[in-house]
Amino acid sequence: MLRHDPRFAAGLLLRLVAVLLLVPPVQAEGFTPFLRQGLAAPSLDPWTQWLSTGGDPLAFLYGPVMVAYHAPFVGLGMLADRAAGGGGALAQICFGLSLVLADLAMLVLLRRLHDGAADRVVAFYWLSPIVLVATYYFGEVDIVPTALVTASLLVLREGRPRAAGALLGAAIGANISALALLPFMAIFLWSHRRHRDTLAAFTIPCLALALALQAPLLLLSGGVQAMLLASAEVDSILGMTVPLAPGQTLHVMPFAYLLLLYGAWRVGRMSFDLLHAVLGAVYFVILLLTPASTGWYVWVLPFVVAYQTRAGARGVALATVFAIAFVLHRLLTEPGPALPLIGMAGPVPPWLPGTGPVAEHLAGLAYTATSAVGLVLAVTMLRHGLEENDFFRLSQRPLAIAIAGDSGTGKDTLALAIAGLFGGGAVTNLSGDDYHLFERHGRLWQSLTHLDPRANDLDGMARDAQSLLGWKPILCRHYDHATGLFTPRRRIKATDVVLVTGLHALYSPALRASLDLAIYLDMDDELRRFFKIRRDVRERGHPVERVLASLERRRPDYERFVQPQRAHADIVFALLPADRAGLADWATTGRIPLLLRVRLHDAVGHERVVRHLGAVCGAQVDVAVEAGGHGVELTIAGEDVSGEDLQVVVLKLFPMLSELLAWSPAWQPGLTGIMQLFVLMQLARHSPKRMQESRQ
Amino acid sequence: MRLIAPAAFGERPRAVLIDLDDTLYGYEGPHRAAMAAVREKARVSLNVRPDAFEDAFRSARDAVKRRLGRTASSHSRLLYFQGTLEALGLNSQVAIALDLEQTYWRTLLARARLLPGAEETLIELRAAGLPLACVTDLTAQIQFRKLVYFEIDRYFDVVVTSEEAGVDKAGGVPFSLAMSKLGLDPRERVWCIGDAECDVEASKEVLNVATLQRLTEDGPCTPHAGADAVFRKFSALRVWLRGALAA
Secondary structure, three states: OOHHHHHEEEEEEEHHHHHHOEOOOOHHHHHHHHHHHHHHOOOHHHHHHHHHOOOOOOOOOOOOHHHHHHHHHHHHHHHHHHHHHOOHHHHHHHHHHHHHHHHHHHHHHHHHOOHHHHHHHHHHHHHHHHHHHHHHHHHOOOOOHHHHHHHHHHHHHHOOHHHHHHHHHHHHHHHHHHHHHHHHHHHHHHEEEEHHOHHHHHHHHHHHHHHHHHHHHHOOHHHHHHHHHHOHHHHHOOOEEEEOOOOOEEEEEHHHHHHHHHHHHHOOOOOOOOOHHHHHHHHHHHHHHHHOOOHHHHHHHHHHHHHHOOHHHHHHHHHHHHHHHHHHHHHHHOOOOOOOHHOOOOOOOOOOOOOOEEEEHHHHHHHHHHHHHHHHHHHHHHOOOOOOOOOOOOOOOOOEEEEEEEOOOOOHHHHHHHHHHHHHHHHEEEEEHHHEEOOOOOHHHHHHOOOOHHHHHHHHHHHHHHHOOOOOOOEEEEEEEEOOEEOOOOOOOOEEEHHHHHHHHOHHHHHHHHHOOOEEEEEEEHHHHHHHHHHHHHHHHOHHHHHHHHHHHHHHHHHHHHHHHHHOOOEEEEEEEEHHHHHOOOOOOOOOOEEEEEEEEOOOOOOOHHHHHHHOOOOEEEEEOOOOOOEEEEEEOOOOOHHHHEEEEEEHHHHHHHHOOOOOOOOHHHHHHHHHHHHHHHHHHHHHHHHHHHHO | OEOOHHHHHHHOOOOEEOOOOOOOOHHHHHHHHHHHHHHHHHHHOOOHHHHHHHHHHHHHHHHHHHHHOOOHHHHHHHHHHHHHHHOOOOOOOHHHHHHHHHHHHHHHHHOOOOOHHHHHHHHHHHHHHEEEEEEOOOOOOHHHHHHHHHOOOOOOEEEEEEHHHHHOHHHHHHHHHHHHHOOOOOOOOEEEEOHHHHHOOOOHHHEEEEEEEEOOOOOOOOOOOOOEEEEEOHHHHHHHHHHHHHH
């Protein structure tokens, strides 16, 4: 809790003392008089009104959101001033308090954004010399739009794209510079399948609000146009150039910005952490390649804080050196605030006196140091973000999961359950049925069963799977179970997860070698026989003898071609009856209580899942480790396990998976849900291998 | 970390008794989120307004506590929700009561986090060769679930719940039971770490104990009567422990 944190109390005290004592010229001569005049004679266009009375065109270069935010504070101050008998000191203090409030909001937002490191955020942000010096010593107000940007990121992470877009729109309405972030946030949303559907929901409110707030003023207000021209913002953006030839001038800042934009696009799939690093890099580009004002340094702060929360001691040290370099440079070269309460009516002079060559060299050296450390920090942030990005390396290769097993073992149910975890659009399903060689009435079925590899184009299936795993689309026909015919070929695109299901999904060695997870679905023999008879006899009216004969006819091929795939599986799921006596009567209509048997190829690593299945989900798990530790078999009673409990377990044990899964994964209750849990457990355990492969 | 009675820690303890709720993890925030989830569920599934649900819940909880006194069952969310549904005129609605209880604990667990440094402190105490006992109110079922969920069950030699002891810690019995399970005489010196009055007051009535009170974010800033030391952060406690146990 903040209120018990002495660092917080110290930071707050420092801020309040600064607001009482320090009167930065930029506020005393610009912001406060501008707002006081606007409040004394309200106008829809205070900028034009300000200029018409001879005001300084550089007094208030911010949008209407800033006026709306600060005006109530200054208004209260003006009332207090009037009650106190005149002067403007209280209006000035109230303006300062508005910054303290925005600063406090920023701290709260950053702590929520980095909730795992909320404690450290107090040190990284609240005690950061950058925010203290830029906001309270030099009086810059960029903390307000920066807080809006931070709020937008927080709300976006919480899955509220409309609100996030509106907040970024408001940030643009406060300071048009926030517009620089919009293309990167749009790329982030587009690049990540998990967020892609929210792109329009984010950008439309953002642009609508930004246009509604800024466009009328930019187009119609002579005052705003004149102030923008006077500010020379455009000149500073285009200021650093490389003249290549007459008429061919390279503007360095826009060039670097566009390169960053292209780089972000090329990354492919951006995680939320990488988005932070990229947005930080955008502001570093602006800082380092333009003669940026002091306030600009506040803009990078949320991204530097994000980096510090993830980086080790070296990263923290680098950010600290940057902050110290910035403060030194600014104190050496910029005039500070006045301190009227202690009798200093004029501004504190810069630490470097005069304008001689020594002073100039020293100032240049300080700036060079700030820029160099800033560049190193930006590059380090980006590198760190890229290294941690795309935890499962999906940009390089989709996740490949195969589910093999005999008919009626639940391959489609499990495939649907897995697809539900990743989200419908994130999964490409390659079905073994589509690779049968013959239509249902093909004559060769009289001599071959579907279980016989010769009746299936397994080579074609493996080739298509490999193409999808190389992010190449395929053309594939589809076996229509309703008609028994194949549809014409259609184009199938690869997505984040390629799911191969079928009787022979683990048959091809080449395909097996490419898999991230091999699953074999089994079923207790008696149980399978029971279900088959109950369905075919009771529901379809087939004679029992015929059903049994059909089972027997398939058996040799099953044992020869399908069952051996079990040995290649990382996980074998098998359903078995909880009470065999219940299988005696196939005519029963009652529910058959089931158990799930899970055989894991690797005997280590399941323990935490087993403990949480019992403790959180209330399932009962028996564990039997195979001799020599070659595998482990778990027998689980858990038909009443809820999907919500399984989700709690996954969030606790495998938090890294949230980047991979849908916004709202469809968790199944009962044994299917437990299968979902083990599938994710295996993927989480497999991820280091994928990362290693992608580095080679 | 503030020592109120430094002399209380002069003797090396034979064991350390530790409370769970609001000592090793912050309870208030997760509890609020869990109640919000329950109210939302009641709103969606039963069409009960959140404020009406809250009123009924409060009166049901008070009635259960009055009726059952200082027992583990008096903290049972299942009984609270059963009473809430009855107060709302919906009869017992067993399935819904169970569902609300599940929703409550699931949400609470999903939001609860061990306090920074709490697990490291347990490791530190174990490394110092001290037997640890978790002494906690509430029913065994949910407290055991929490211990496994937080993956700290491995650090405790014994666990005592008020369900097992028959009465809450305020009566002192769970502390005595913990000592008995640890094979210690009640006169032997132990330390007790907790947040509540009972952890520092009731434990003193039945044991030869030095008490370390954790000051919670939402609780009083002043120590309970009988606290020999107070701390807010486990990091501070650990630093002190290292010195105190090495001495």
